[in-house]
Amino acid sequence: MSGALNFLLALHFLLTFFHCSSLAAMAKYNVQNFGAKPNGKTDSTKSFLSAWASACASAQPATIYVPPGRYLLGAATFAGQSCKNPAITIRIDGTLVAPSNYNVIGNSGNWIKFERVTGVSVIGGTLDGQGAKLWACKNSSKNCPKGAKTLSFYNSNNIIINGLSSINSQKFHILVYGCQNAKLVGIKVSAPGNSPNTDGLHVQKSTRVTIMNSKFGTGDDCVSIGPGTSNLWIENVACGPGHGISIGSLAWELQEPGVQNVTVKSATFTGTQNGVRVKTWARPSNGFVKYILFQHLVMVNVKNPIIIDQNYCPHHKNCPDQVSGVKISDITYQDIHGSSATKIAMKFDCSKKYPCNGITLKDVNLIYKNEPAQSSCINAYGKSSSLVRPNSCLYN
Ligand SMILES: *[C@@H]1O[C@H](CO)[C@@H](O)[C@H](O)[C@H]1NC(C)=O
Numbered sequence: 001m002s003g004a005l006n007f008l009l010a011l012h013f014l015l016t017f018f019h020c021s022s023l024a025a026m027a028k029y030n031v032q033n034f035g036a037k038p039n040g041k042t043d044s045t046k047s048f049l050s051a052w053a054s055a056c057a058s059a060q061p062a063t064i065y066v067p068p069g070r071y072l073l074g075a076a077t078f079a080g081q082s083c084k085n086p087a088i089t090i091r092i093d094g095t096l097v098a099p100s101n102y103n104v105i106g107n108s109g110n111w112i113k114f115e116r117v118t119g120v121s122v123i124g125g126t127l128d129g130q131g132a133k134l135w136a137c138k139n140s141s142k143n144c145p146k147g148a149k150t151l152s153f154y155n156s157n158n159i160i161i162n163g164l165s166s167i168n169s170q171k172f173h174i175l176v177y178g179c180q181n182a183k184l185v186g187i188k189v190s191a192p193g194n195s196p197n198t199d200g201l202h203v204q205k206s207t208r209v210t211i212m213n214s215k216f217g218t219g220d221d222c223v224s225i226g227p228g229t230s231n232l233w234i235e236n237v238a239c240g241p242g243h244g245i246s247i248g249s250l251a252w253e254l255q256e257p258g259v260q261n262v263t264v265k266s267a268t269f270t271g272t273q274n275g276v277r278v279k280t281w282a283r284p285s286n287g288f289v290k291y292i293l294f295q296h297l298v299m300v301n302v303k304n305p306i307i308i309d310q311n312y313c314p315h316h317k318n319c320p321d322q323v324s325g326v327k328i329s330d331i332t333y334q335d336i337h338g339s340s341a342t343k344i345a346m347k348f349d350c351s352k353k354y355p356c357n358g359i360t361l362k363d364v365n366l367i368y369k370n371e372p373a374q375s376s377c378i379n380a381y382g383k384s385s386s387l388v389r390p391n392s393c394l395y396n
């Protein structure tokens with residue numbers, strides 16, 4: 001009897017051992033074996049795409065490995081439609097560099113693009129978009145390409161981006177669009193404060209996206225949150241320079257999915273144009289914003305620490321009636337303090353057709369040059385409790 005038991009135990013041990021060792025021998029695809037050159041000069045786009053194709057062709061979990069060095073990459077789409085592999089990790093120990101001539105990728109919309117992938121993790125690495133010449137071109141009002149977003153995920157599920165740095169993107173640094181379950185941890189985005197349109201991260205039409213322990217310095221929004229975003233969690237993030245964390249712009253379209261259940265927690269804003277902002281065009285729309293929590297935020301010399309702006313309409317063009325159709329409700333601001341760089345530290349400029357409802361202020365303390373700051377309310381309803389400075393101007 002015990003002999004049979006021992007045999008079974010031994011068998012179990014052997015099976016477990018082989019199972020584990022087959023996992024340990026996870027297939028590894030080194031881009032250099034596909035011809036990629038770490039010299040920053042040889043176009044390695046095809047090598048990266050070949051490594052991806054090989055990893056995709058296998059159903060076994062795979063790692064695509066990018067050793068140290070600089071790899072020149074043109075516009076590349078990593079498509080998942082015919083990918084058999086449910087778990088591909090791209091481990092980057094090097095830097096991927098965009099072509100120095102911005103025209104090469106400037107009209108393609110995206111530089112590194114993932115489309116319809118599932119279970120992809122990008123670990124480590126630096127992405128250098130080399131955007132400076134394009135920004136200068138845009139500034140000189142010459143005829144310039146729009147620019148490419150550095151890293152985009154479209155219509156993808158179960159994504160992890162961990163420990164990635166993105167610098168000097170031509171346009172947005174990271175885009176998450178039409179995705180479910182994305183976890184971004186330890187992200188570092190940096191571009192100068194005067195670089196146009198270089199948003200750190202834009203999330204749109206996506207659900208269950210988490211961003212933690214990350215740092216954004218840009219010339220536009222640190223994080224921007226577009227229509228159709230729900231269950232978004234942002235925690236322990238530093239923003240600056242930049243335009244803050246923004247929900248919007250919304251209401252560009254007449255038919256537009258809403259934004260709901262967004263948490264921004266434990267964030268610091270340093271020298272930014274805004275802290276937490278909700279921004280909608282003064283245009284008709286069926287969109288909405290609800291169930292938003294802004295909590296434990298520190299503002300350091302921020303121009304508009306707390307702002308809802310439903311009158312967005314640059315140059316007063318394309319805004320018939322100048323009224324926003326977006327319905328804003330249930331927004332809580334809790335434990336927010338620090339300094340405002342302008343006298344109005346708290347501004348709620350809501351739609352006259354659909355006033356903001358259910359705004360809650362709790363424990364807010366914002367000062368301006370060691371004097372009391374001010375608040376401003378238009379069509380904004382809600383309540384305040386604990387200390388709120390400047391005093392709340394919300395209608396009850
Ligand atoms: C663009 O022009 C503005 C205004 O002249 C200037 O302040 C800014 O620094 C310029 N940005 C870049 C990237 O050159």
Ligand SMILES: *[C@@H]1O[C@H](CO)[C@@H](O)[C@H](O)[C@H]1NC(C)=O
Pocket residue numbers: 208230231232233261263
């Ligand atoms: C709100 O989103 C968080 C994730 O950010 C999720 O854990 C929570 O269940 C969501 N709440 C509702 C009511 O959907």
